[in-house]
Amino acid sequence: MPKIIFEGEEYQCEPGESVLDCLLRQGVSVNYSCKAGVCQTCMMVAEEGEPTPASQVGIKETLKASQHFLICSCQPQTDMRVAIPERVGSSFETTVLAKEPLSADVIRLRLARPDNYDYLPGQFLNLTNDAGVTRSYSLASLPQEDEFLECHIRHIPGGRVSGWVAEKLQLGDTVTISQASGQCSYLPGREEQPLLLVGTGTGLAPLFGIARDALQQGHRGPIHLYHGSSTPEGLYLVDELRAMDEAHENFHYHSCVSRGEAPAGMRSGRAADLALEDHPQLSGWRVFLCGREDMVKGLQKKTFLAGAGMQDIFADPFIDSSASGEDQTAA
Ligand SMILES: Cc1cc2nc3c(=O)[nH]c(=O)nc-3n(C[C@H](O)[C@H](O)[C@H](O)COP(=O)(O)OP(=O)(O)OC[C@H]3O[C@@H](n4cnc5c(N)ncnc54)[C@H](O)[C@@H]3O)c2cc1C
Structure with missing residues (x-):
């Protein structure tokens, strides 16, 4: 069975196990959220060994080329030395500009758009709460029109991040967000297409x-x-x-x-x-x-x-x- 080398320690994988599950099973604390290859919270870089094609689905070509991959979607075929990437997933500190109800359980959260924060409407960002728990929220705002980033967050009672947004987060608070990612957005071209x-x-x-x-x-x-x-x-x-x-x-x-x-x-x-x-x-x-x-x-x-x-x-x-x-x- 392949082994994973992370921060100088070796971890043995079990059959069919992802890199993420292998590390978690052995008590290693790493960032992750959806565990389904979507949110990209768990992205790492392979310093040795090849990421599987499934673990590079949906990530930018430039990142693929530099051996970035999603550890939740990688069942390693060979030994791998993995590391937390330095620049990727760089986070931004921003401020809560507005928080208001859109319905009984949906909150409109507007955050100041940090300088040089690029995104396409429909992509999502990862928002981290005061306990370090991260969740993904999609962007409803338009970069060319809106100075803020807008998310619509459904309050799930007991939800660690949505509950924190609903019950604790105040105007003017500072929060941590990731860069925007995801493929679900409008790309110009084929203007007649339904x-x-x-x-x-x-x-x-x-x-x-x-x-x-x-x-x-x-x-x-x-x-x-x-x-x-x-x-x-x-x-x-x-x-x-x-x-x-x-x-x-x-x-x-x-x-x-x-x-x-x-x-x-x-x-x-x-x-x-x-x-x-x-x-x-x-x-x-x-x-x-x-x-x-x-x-x-x-x-x-x-x-x-x-x-x-x-x-x-x-x-x-x-x-x-x-x-x-x-x-x-x-x-
Ligand atoms: C790519 C992506 C984009 C997303 N965009 C949005 C968005 O724009 N707006 C938004 O509100 N959410 C969005 N989500 C979901 C969001 O990331 C969280 O999963 C959700 O807010 C619950 O997190 P929590 O920490 O509040 O609840 P948790 O602490 O994770 O869960 C608390 C309890 O609620 C249950 N639960 C968790 N999620 C749901 C759910 N969706 N419905 C019912 N029960 C649930 C759990 O099983 C658990 O019992 C998105 C998720 C992904 C992967």
Whole structure:
């Protein structure tokens, strides 16, 4: 079995084990969050040994070339010497500018945008709480328009980071965030292409950024945004999205309520189902899916089967970082 060398110590891997699990099992404290190759919190650099292709999915080409990889997604094939990268994942200290409710359980958090903080709407940042616990939140703001970074955070009672945001974080507080990362964003080009955006809950945050970005960059093809919740109260930014629908001929907002009869102006049914009913043929479309993991993964398959090319499907499952049941506290 391969061994991992980290900070001068050797750790033996068990069959099928990731580098992250190997280190955690042996009591090594390392940063991680989603454990699913999405949030990039656990990125390391391989000083010896080859990262597996799966552990480099979704990371920048420049970082791939310099042997950066995600230890949660790497089942090593050979011995590896790994290290915490120096520059990558560099963090920023920033200030809370605004914190206000968007619905009964969703908070709009606006943070000052640090100098030289580059991002694309729809990417996510990692936010670390006062106990060192890190979680990912998507960016709804537009770099060319907004001086702040905006996240929509659903308050999960007892949630270590969302609970801290809801209950403890105050205006003017200093918080630590990572650089933005992720592939779920609008890239200019193919301006006539139809876009399908489907999100549940705070999955609206990246979609709100992506839709506004596409419109601002002159996208001419139809843009259909489906936002779903079990109840009408769970939907938010309804007035803003209706106003966008009014203002742009090619933007279409569908608010979807999955439980009971929807009120006037909203649709009854699950966002994912309604989107596919309305658009059963997705050949040539670009698709963005964000929010609950089961919805995103299910719809990823269905939109592919409906004709969307794999390279045109961008998905951000909001993976429940506690699913493993382990403590996620960063070192
Ligand atoms: C790429 C990415 C982008 C994300 N973007 C956003 C975003 O824009 N807005 C947002 O609100 N969240 C987003 N998330 C989810 C977010 O990172 C956290 O997982 C979430 O806020 C819960 O963290 P916590 O520390 O508050 O709860 P934890 O302390 O991790 O969990 C507390 C309890 O809540 C349960 N739980 C955790 N997450 C959920 C959930 N989503 N639904 C129901 N129960 C849950 C856990 O199982 C546990 O029992 C994103 C996740 C990823 C991977």
